[in-house]
Amino acid sequence: MQRRNLLDLDELEAGELRGLLDQAQRFGASPPRRDLLRDIIVVNLFFEPSTRTYTSFAIAEHLVGADVIALPPGSSSLGKGETIADTALTLAAMNVRVIVTRHPESGFPYRLAESFEGHVINAGDGCHAHPTQALLDLLTLRTEFGRVEGLRVALVGDILHSRVARSNILGLQALGAEVLLVGPPTLLPASMERGRVKVLRSLDDVLPHVDAVMLLRIQRERIAAAVLPELDDYARNYRMDARRLELLAPHAIVMHPGPYNRGVELTEEVFDFRGWRYAQQVAHGVSARMAVLDYVVNGLPVSPAPPRPESILV
């Protein structure tokens, strides 16, 4: 099985998704061969700031033996009026095989993929998608619980503007997890409720019943001032703090894709919580991205579906 690009998780069958996670787990347990992407030129084309995604792609590319070029936003001729299609043609003419891209505009990687004859990997586009972040989050859940199937996972906060949330919802649903979305109406419209994805307003009511909580950053840069919530009000209702940690089941974990805002989505007590998994998520970013690079260039075997267990909490 092979796909030319990875633009979002809705392009993948559940078996492919499991295959990617299997491969990422293998790469995490023992480093892959350094020649997996030998003689393959990869360009990292990031038009937005990034610490985790950029660095982990760069490390992943190095570990699979790719030849890596970083093209910072100011260095790309897109800023001089060159079209996306002409940029794609230009890079392909220089034998670039993979473009990893992040852009503030939703849909940018899709338009690039229409013109580029190599592989495009979406490293985050606007409010739309962040498929490799969702993969590393799924990998973190799977490493913790041995499965994603049957887990109950709460995504908390600014779901409306979060590309992390959108890709996670796709991945969690595809693998048979139950998804609870928790937040205020301005950041989480009721219309986001669909099928097994539920919209809830009270974080306190949800916490005792979940296997994992994924806190999300308020995407200030993408929110109109008119709907930006009062931060005190947000913190009172949705910030993870010592009291809320006590509401969680003993096995439950807390995740955050980063960057996190101390005092807004969480308080300092979270960093000492036994189930805080941020560092594991970041570490899984490298193996998940190695698996994606290998997948688009070399392909993968598809993993069979596991039996579907119930949530640990019923």
Ligand code: CP
């Ligand atoms: N989680 C995430 O995408 O972080 P960066 O913006 O630092 O890449």
